[in-house]
Amino acid sequence: MIKKKNNLCGEEGVEVGRVTIDEITPDVTEPSCPDELYHLLTEYATDLISLNTIDGRRVWSSRSLERLRGPVTNIFENAHPHELKTILRWWKRILDGSTERHRWRVRTVAGEWRWLETATGLLTYQHRPYVLCTARDVTEQKLAEDLLRAKSKQIREMAAHLVEVEEAERRKLSQELHDRIGQILTALSINLNTIRRQITGDLREKIVPRINDSLSLTEEAVSRIKDVMADLRPPVLDDYGLLATLRWYGKQFASRTGIAVKIQGKEISPRPASNIEIALFRITQEAFTNISKHAKATKVTVILTNDKDSLCLSICDDGVGFHHSEKAEKDKRRGWGLLTMTERAESLGGEFRIEPRPKQGTRVVVKVPR
Ligand SMILES: Nc1ncnc2c1ncn2[C@@H]1O[C@H](COP(=O)(O)OP(=O)(O)O)[C@@H](O)[C@H]1O
Numbered sequence: 001m002i003k004k005k006n007n008l009c010g011e012e013g014v015e016v017g018r019v020t021i022d023e024i025t026p027d028v029t030e031p032s033c034p035d036e037l038y039h040l041l042t043e044y045a046t047d048l049i050s051l052n053t054i055d056g057r058r059v060w061s062s063r064s065l066e067r068l069r070g071p072v073t074n075i076f077e078n079a080h081p082h083e084l085k086t087i088l089r090w091w092k093r094i095l096d097g098s099t100e101r102h103r104w105r106v107r108t109v110a111g112e113w114r115w116l117e118t119a120t121g122l123l124t125y126q127h128r129p130y131v132l133c134t135a136r137d138v139t140e141q142k143l144a145e146d147l148l149r150a151k152s153k154q155i156r157e158m159a160a161h162l163v164e165v166e167e168a169e170r171r172k173l174s175q176e177l178h179d180r181i182g183q184i185l186t187a188l189s190i191n192l193n194t195i196r197r198q199i200t201g202d203l204r205e206k207i208v209p210r211i212n213d214s215l216s217l218t219e220e221a222v223s224r225i226k227d228v229m230a231d232l233r234p235p236v237l238d239d240y241g242l243l244a245t246l247r248w249y250g251k252q253f254a255s256r257t258g259i260a261v262k263i264q265g266k267e268i269s270p271r272p273a274s275n276i277e278i279a280l281f282r283i284t285q286e287a288f289t290n291i292s293k294h295a296k297a298t299k300v301t302v303i304l305t306n307d308k309d310s311l312c313l314s315i316c317d318d319g320v321g322f323h324h325s326e327k328a329e330k331d332k333r334r335g336w337g338l339l340t341m342t343e344r345a346e347s348l349g350g351e352f353r354i355e356p357r358p359k360q361g362t363r364v365v366v367k368v369p370r
């Protein structure tokens with residue numbers, strides 16, 4: 001049974017908010033009143049309901065829809081001209097049996113463009129086919145989604161820019177070290193050798209050991225600077241390509257950490273663009289750093305493969321692995337490593353995947369188009 005405070009059912013211009021349904025109780029003694037109930041439901045439903053012929057002619061619409069769109073006679077009336085083609089295609093798919101929802105813009109009676117999301121159902125009434133449409137105004141949601149999408153695009157562009165800036169800075173610093181400090185150290189070592197040759201007599205015994213010590217300190221400085229330079233921008237990458245660099249880096253990593261490194265694959269020919277090579281190398285560096293920091297691994301296998309469209313790099317360790325939940329927890333606190341690796345791969349139009357297998361190690365897979 002339905003009791004209303006104001007029996008306004010069916011009156012023109014009724015506002016939904018003015019009518020209150022006090023209670024709905026199943027009452028077997030009273031005759032049910034489905035027509036009135038159906039009428040009420042459609043009258044006060046906030047969803048926008050309409051019944052249309054298969055060519056889009058409107059035969060019935062809910063008050064909510066009339067309030068929004070006015071007395072339109074056709075579902076496609078007042079649709080945004082930019083969306084008309086896609087709406088017609090969607091409608092055709094609906095008639096072919098699809099149940100997909102569709103988002104489209106309509107001009108309201110107030111002259112405003114609003115986004116509707118429409119769900120449909122095909123039905124037969126009095127032996128004729130109809131399309132029942134139920135729509136919702138999703139304008140605010142759509143605008144929020146668009147804003148979010150635009151912001152995340154901006155963030156990704158910024159991240160890609162940061163990666164480029166970082167690479168350029170590294171290259172510049174490496175060049176400076178080579179051109180300035182490297183040359184000074186070479187000159188210093190030539191001077192020390194000359195002095196050593198020219199010292200004679202009593203002074204020789206006293207000073208030569210000091211000079212020798214200074215020479216070996218100079219050599220050590222040269223070798224340290226070479227390491228720093230190689231870390232900043234491995235020259236082998238520019239000269240010999242990615243696989244050679246991975247081998248060189250793997251050897252260094254193995255001797256520094258005691259973790260065995262195996263590099264498999266063959267040099268890619270023709271050579272990929274240098275931004276691809278450097279991105280894959282940086283991802284390997286970050287993955288290796290994670291292995292030495294977190295994995296407790298004894299060996300790492302790197303496999304570089306390619307086909308005519310893409311390059312694939314996989315880095316697999318036999319360490320402790322981890323749970324995704326663990327990672328998510330840590331991501332909240334820090335976790336720039338995985339994020340940067342993902343960003344590097346995606347900025348090349350590729351994909352990054354990490355497969356943590358608890359107690360069986362971790363595999364990092366990067367695939368990028370060439
Ligand atoms: N090879 C690995 N083995 C075990 N755990 C790993 C490995 N790589 C990443 N992780 C886990 O993923 C987390 C996030 O890694 P990352 O984003 O590089 O941040 P960070 O290294 O600064 O912790 C790590 O803290 C670690 O728990």
Ligand SMILES: [Mg+2]
Pocket residue numbers: 286289290336337338
């Ligand atoms: Mg890390």
